[in-house]
Amino acid sequence: MAKIAMLGAGFIGDFYTFSINGQRSRDKVCVIYSRDEARGRAFAEKHGIARWTTSMEEAVNDPEADVVIIGLPNSLHLKAVELAASAKKPVLCTKPLGCNADEAKKMLELVEKAGVPHGYLEDLVYTPKTLKALQSVRTGAIGKVIWTRSRETHPGPHSDWFWTKSVSGGGVLLDMGCHCIEIGRNYIGKDIKPVEVMCWADTLVKPIEAEDNALGWVKYDNGAIGQFEVSWSFRGGMDLRDEVMGTEGTIWVNNFLRTGFEIFTAGGKKGYVAEKSETEKGWVFPVGDEVVELGYTDMFTDMFDSLDNKREPSETFYDGYIVNEIMDACYRSAKSKKWEPVRLDIWRGQAKASKISELISYDENHFLVKEERMPDGSVKLILKDKKTGVISQIVKK
Secondary structure (H helix, E strand, O other): OOEEEEEOOOHHHHHHHHHHOOOOOOOEEEEEEOOOHHHHHHHHHHHOOOEEEOOHHHHHOOOOOOEEEEOOOHHHHHHHHHHHHHOOOOEEEEOOOOOOHHHHHHHHHHHHHHOOOEEEEOHHHOOHHHHHHHHHHHOOOOOOEEEEEEEEEOOOOOOHHHHOHHHHOOOHHHHHHHHHHHHHHHHHOOOOOEEEEEEEEEOOOOOOOOOOEEEEEEEEOOOOEEEEEEEOOOOOOOEEEEEEEEOOEEEEEEEEOOOOOOEEEOOOOOOOOOOOOOOOOEEEOOOOOHHHHOOHHHHHHHHHHHHHOOOOOOOOHHHHHHHHHHHHHHHHHHHHOOOEEOOOOOOOOOOOOOOOOOOOEOOOOEEEEEEEEOOOOOEEEEEEEOOOOOEEEEEEO
């Protein structure tokens, strides 16, 4: 049983605590740290937590707590990791790992030098649909992954610090691009090196210093592309969608907003509908079990099971560092308006990946380019001569 020091009594701390009290149920938060005394006390009462404090050091070093969970603003992650590493306690950190790659690298080095277990709390790679889709990819159901597209859009964050660049480190790219980039890495293969990026980011709607919309493309060493779309100005709720294209198939995943559960109410639903929902009247889109559907439950099951079994979880600080390096390259690209290289000081995957190639022989002299059933019932074959490269076609009745 894990006994947890929860750092942060905000929105994400609420989700984390609800999840921890859920699927495994044997784990518990024993102390809560909040920078605000009233919020910390209220959070402790709400979740039945024995102790609360406004001292981060006191929470991390609480004698009962054996695991530290960081659910704080981005600018406080490094300090929290330093305290956890110094206390020799396993530490799990929310996304993004750092405000930038330099911070993320320091955090990775701190936990590895201290020899403490660590996990990167990237919940959206743990949604039930994503886990099922990833299993299909790993068993070869769609062949080799060529392209991924991940989208997260909503009307904007719930707390003031997200909108303050000096605290958050960036805008929507840092806040939500991290989700989409790591989803793409999981589908393409986390041992395939990200080599360069192209990114557009701009402030279109919100009166803030950081970007409120961004699009990007991450090119991998094997030729695959991971595309992301993020926005803090999308209206209508939270839209979480992923697409995966392989040489032998395609996957579409809709995690949130339009998932088959819809209610029309003329009088108003009277209360919380779902994360980032904008209305309580008209058509609303509730979620059956939000902490499950957003991946928190399976994420913490993996994290705590890994501690029990002395293994690494699926997402570690190393993954968080890689994502931060990719996002740093995205910010450089948004300024230069050019493809920018991903600068990886630490890389533990394949040194050189094989290029995606699906050469299918039709006969001794030809490769098969495409086979298609035509409206008249015939089958058209597009072929390429193995020696000359000439493209031709034949029709089989």
